[in-house]
Every structure is written in structure tokens, then in C-alpha cells.
Amino acid sequence: MKKVVKNGLMLCAFFGTILLFNSCKSENSTAGNGANTATGEELTIVAHVTVLPEFKAELITAFQSIVEETRKEAGNISYGLYENTSDPLKFTFVEVWKSQTAIDAHNASAHFQEFAKKLGGKADLDVSILKQKF
Structure with a gap:
């Protein structure tokens, strides 16, 4: 008791x-x-990525590159990559953007397009776009 x-x-x-x-x-x-400076248009993306074991080293390099390049974008507020402590093949990107327009610009950028090609067939994705409620 x-x-x-x-x-x-x-x-x-x-x-x-x-x-x-x-x-x-x-x-x-x-x-x-x-x-x-919040405008109410800010959006958060949470992307869970599970990599195939044989591609982990290759994708870690791609992850580092996308994080470095994305943090330079004008519409990006924050961009972080987290590794799951109980499963080294699971990663989570947590991204905060000024607006949907900023996300659209990011998705159209050369570095994101290159990153998306590198991921193809090498990882499973589960992506959510969130708007802060309170």
C-alpha cells in the first residue's frame, strides 16, 4: 500500500x-x-522512420545531410533527428515549420528531393503533420 x-x-x-x-x-x-513571434500557422511534423538493417550506415549519412541542409531553410524553426533507445533501426524526425508554405518549399528543395530518393525502398515511414492546439 x-x-x-x-x-x-x-x-x-x-x-x-x-x-x-x-x-x-x-x-x-x-x-x-x-x-x-508565433503566428498560429506553425506546423510540426513527426516522421517515424524504420530503416532496413543493411542500409543503416548509408541512411545515417543521408539523415545528417538532410538535417544540416534543412536547418538553413528560412521557413524552418527547428529540425531534429532522434534515435530510438530500444531499437537502433528506428528514428524520429521532429520538425517545426513557420507555415504550410514553408513545408511546401522544403519538400520542393533539391536536398529534400535527393533525400527522398535515397530513402526509397530502404526504410518505412509514418508521418504526421500536427498543429498545436494549446
Whole structure:
């Protein structure tokens, strides 16, 4: 019983901290100091990529290149690649864009087109485009 109560209290503390952090972040970003540059058009892309084992080394090089080139794009806010800690063949791209127009420009860019060709038949993709709700 003590362990259940302790775990419950730890979860409450954890979620309470997250709520506090998010409320502080929200208050700070909406202050009237002009620091908030969000337009409401921002979109986040989460792309889960599972590579075939025989292509991992080749695709890691392609991943590094696309990250470096994409971060230079005017419409890109952030672009990161994450490796799954329990499955070294799974990666996740988390991209934040200023607008759909910025995503369209990225998708039409030479470096993205080259990257898409390199991925062909060497990985499975699951892509979601998200708009922040709150």
C-alpha cells in the first residue's frame, strides 16, 4: 500500500511540475514584450522512420545531410533527428515549420528531393503533420 501511495504521489508531483512549467512558459510567451513571434500557422511534423538493417550506415549519412541542409531553410524553426533507445533501426524526425508554405518549399528543395530518393525502398515511414492546439 505504501508503495502504491508513494508512486501515486510521485506521479502527481511529476504531472504537477509539467503543468506548472507549461503555465509559466505560456505566461512568459504571451507577455506584451513582443518576444512571442508565433503566428498560429506553425506546423510540426513527426516522421517515424524504420530503416532496413543493411542500409543503416548509408541512411545515417543521408539523415545528417538532410538535417544540416534543412536547418538553413528560412521557413524552418527547428529540425531534429532522434534515435530510438530500444531499437537502433528506428528514428524520429521532429520538425517545426513557420507555415504550410514553408513545408511546401522544403519538400520542393533539391536536398529534400535527393533525400527522398535515397530513402526509397530502404526504410518505412509514418508521418504526421500536427498543429498545436494549446
